[in-house]
Amino acid sequence: MSTPSQPPLPQGSQRIGLGFREFVITIALMTASIAVAIDSMLPALPHIASSLNVPNPNDAQLVIAVYFFGFGFAQLVFGSLADAFGRRTILLLGLAIFTVTTFAAAWTESFTALLAFRFAQGVGGAAIRITTTAITRDCFDGREMARVMSYIMIVFMLVPILAPSFGQAVLTYADWHWIFILLGVIGAILFVWASLRMRESLPVSERLPLSVAAISGGFRTVLTNRITCGYMLGLTLFTAVICTFIVTVQQIFGTVYGLGDWLPIAFAGTASGIAVANFINGYFVRRFGMRRISHACMIIFTALGLLAVGVAFFGTPSFLFTYLMLSIMLMFFAVITTNFTAICLEPMGHIAGTATAVTGFVSTTGGALLGGMIGQMFDGTVRPLFVGFALFGIFTILAVLWAERGQLFTHPGDEPEMEPGMGGH
Known part of the structure; x- marks a missing residue:
């Protein structure tokens, strides 16, 4: 409720002083910086391993994995800070940490130091992720949030589509250190943009006190909500899907199928397919609902995973089969995670920062551990990848069945609704 000295808060994207399209693009570019810091590294991993004398080729995966760990653990801290001090301050802090540690990584000549800076870079990325998701939840809710997140993911994915090519282009003319230098420049530009264009979305009257009791109360609210917990487990398993893919894609495409510079x-x-899937989801989610779409996708994903496992155990599948299977399954991954995130946060509007922190910590850290475990099982074939995908799908179905008390595709709060206006709610 607004105080007498404060006018009522505008709704939708106007809450932070942006138009709808500018809101989508701005939030997408902020979150895309997290993905660029991962995907641009993929073609550089062999160069980093060679330059820094890494003995085991699989250890180069740690450049990706430690980023995920820093990203996962730090979300617990920044969620409570965002609820106490506002979204904008923590977003700027995260962009500053991300930028400084990225420049620091550019000048290291030690693999251990590089991993430390990558962990810290992930910490900055966590603040960016927490605040941009909380800002979106502040401005939108329910199906409208799922729709907005789908459009954000379209823009979000256009950047990672180019990120490996960006990394490859840098390596053509310079060494891998320059990838970090250019990433630092991107972080600095985003910091300036956020400081000039974005207003605070969480008024002082709605902030939570930063105390052990308030934080533990928020965590208890999140962890005792059946819907939030069940879908958080699903998000964890599907974060493991993308982590498994990212840490092994260079070896699968490079070692198993010999693509090299391709x-x-x-x-x-594969990233283009994810962008298309999010566009389709954004178009249909208000008509069919988050649960109908995501539940159907998780079942089909699991069935495809089991099919791929069967084919892989009879020998190495053709590149065309593997590539099509991965592309289609990652399209389902995109739809599932977008809708699961919206369902997770739907009951948590009053503590969006804390809820985003808890769900983000569990899903990212758990997903990184599971994905890293599958990645370390790489044996020169695609079997570990597809077995991991199938198992993640099966356990996701079980988690959702628990959350929804055995009922799929519908929910009392997810009935068809009238089409709202395009600009917000």
Whole structure:
């Protein structure tokens, strides 16, 4: 409720002083910086391993994995800070940490130091992720949030589509250190843009006190909500899907199928499919609902995973089969995670920062551990990848059945509704 000295808060994207399209593009570019810091590294991993004398080729995956760990653990801290001090301050802090540690990584000559800076870079990315998701939840809710997140993901994915090609292009003319230098420049530009264009979305009257009791109360609210917890487990398993893919894609496309310099193009194709899937989801989600769409997708994803496992155990599948299977399954991944995130946060509007922190910590850290475990099982074949995908799908179905008390495709709060206006709610 607004105080007498404060006018009522505008709704939708106007809450932070942006038009709808500018809101989508701005939030997408902020979150895309997290993905660029991952995907641009893919073609550089062999170069980093060679330059820094990494003995085990699989250890180069740690450049990706430690980023995920820093990203996961730090969300617990920044969620409560965002609820206490507002979204904008923590967003700017995260962009500053991300930028400084990225420049620091550019000048290191030690693999251990590089991993430390990558962990810290992930910490900055966590603040960006927490605040941009909380800002979106502040401005939108329910199906409208799922729709907005789908459009954000379209823009979000256009950047990672180009990220491996960006990394490959840098390596053509310079060494891998320059990838970090250019990423630092991107972080600095985003910091300036956020400081000039974005207003605060959480008024002082709605902020939570920063105390052990308030934080533990928020965590208890999140962890005792059946819907939030069940879908958080699903998000964890599908974060493991994308982590498994990212940490092994260079070896699968490069070692198993010998693509070499064609890796960025192949990766761009799978990322394009994710962007298309989010566009389709954004178009249909208000008509059919988050649960109907995501539940159908998780079942089909699991069935495809089991099919791929069967084919892989009879020998290495053709590149065309593997590539099509990965591209289609990652399209389902995109729809599932977008809708699961909206369902997760729907009951948590009053503590969006804390809820985003808890769900983000569990899903990212758990997903990184599971994905890293599957990645370390790489044996020169695609079998570990597809077995992991199938198992993640099966356990996601079980988690959702628990959350929905055995009922799929519908929910009392997810009935068809009238089409709202395009600009917000």
